[in-house]
Amino acid sequence: MTDGAATIDAKFAGTLGSFSLDLAFEAPMRGITALFGPSGCGKTTVLRCMAGLNRLPGRLSVGGEAWQDDAQGMFRKPHQRPIGYVFQEASLFPHLSVRRNLFYGSRRAERNGGRGVLASQDVIDLLGIGHLLDRAPTALSGGERQRVAVGRALLSQPRLLLMDEPLSGLDRMTKEEILPYLEALHNSLSIPIIYVSHDIGEVARLADRVILLSAGRRVADGPVTDILERLDLQPATGRFEAGVVLTARVVEQDAAYSLTRLDHHGQSIALPFVDIGVGEEVRLRIRARDVSLATRKPEGISIRNVLSGTIVEIVEEPRTAFAEALVDIGGGRLRARLTREAVSDLGLEVGMPVFALIKSISFDRRSLSAVATDID
Secondary structure: OOOHHHEEEEEEEEEEOOEEEEEEEEEEOOOEEEEEOOOOOOHHHHHHHHHOOOOOOEEEEEOOEEEEEHHHOEEOOHHHOOEEEEOOOOOOOOOOOHHHHHHHHHHHHHHOOOOOOOOHHHHHHHHOOHHHOOOOHHHOOHHHHHHHHHHHHHOOOOOEEEEEOOOOOOOHHHHHHHHHHHHHHHHHOOOOEEEEEOOHHHHHHHOOEEEEEEOOEEEEEEEHHHHHHOHHHHHHHOOOOOEEEEEEEEEEEEOOOOEEEEEEOOEEEEEEOOOOOOOOEEEEEEEHHHEEEEOOOOOOOOOOEEEEEEEEEEEEOOOOOEEEEEEEOOOOEEEEEEEHHHHHHHOOOOOOEEEEEEOHHHOEEEEEEEOOOOOO
């Protein structure tokens, strides 16, 4: 990424209290870039620096427009930056109705000369909050409050949307309720989103790119599919939830068995029914712990998904029982979490043909979503 007009270019280095941040990155001016890592790694600090709420030495330009350039002695204050910021808590004004909370954002845009790219009704429809307009924030559920907070941020007509773990305070059912709306933002908006999370399932479902952080430093960055496939990043991405993201096309909705059948580069995948049309592409996350390997194609088993592939990498974990294998299945790769004993007994090695076995019921439905065909 070298075209400044098409990128976000950020660099921050300094100390806040006892925490030290030293990070530089570029992100595209479209889609969702996730800042991912454990609590305390600096994700929120980066967002606050981008918003101008914290000031560390460095630079920030958005689409070729400088917001901070210490070499030139330039620093825009938060109210001078056309951003929308969604916090972990919705932080709605309790004395205002939903309608007035939303239009507070549009009034802010008017004061700052906003261009009105996002129409109020479009945002209300996109987030499904039309029936909430006359309610008070105290009468809303957690998911509804967050959707209104997102709407308020969008109606400020931002050039950049910052989202700081917007689902972290919600229970699992509420997360499931709000995730489709966040996907709709991804599919419908042309403005870039920087999304902070420590939940790899959210990242797999929503993000296009990932910047992986640890102790205030960048560990890796790249397309979400590439980052999740890397076995060397396992300590940072986590072992139990480690997995990959595949894209497959819906080829059949099997009403008799309530299954959705997919095609992934000529190989079949079946999973419990998902309400996505035939011909559409879906992005699904497959966890390493849900993948088993066989050296011969098995027969007479209940597992529905048997995918042929070739081992391209094996990493054994010293002083533990475990190992991981990376299997190329043509058009994508799977991670399989195994025991070191299984690797030895099966004689598994790089270049060996194998069959990957995945139970249909094991797919991580939290991170399964329709693929956007355009982000204009």
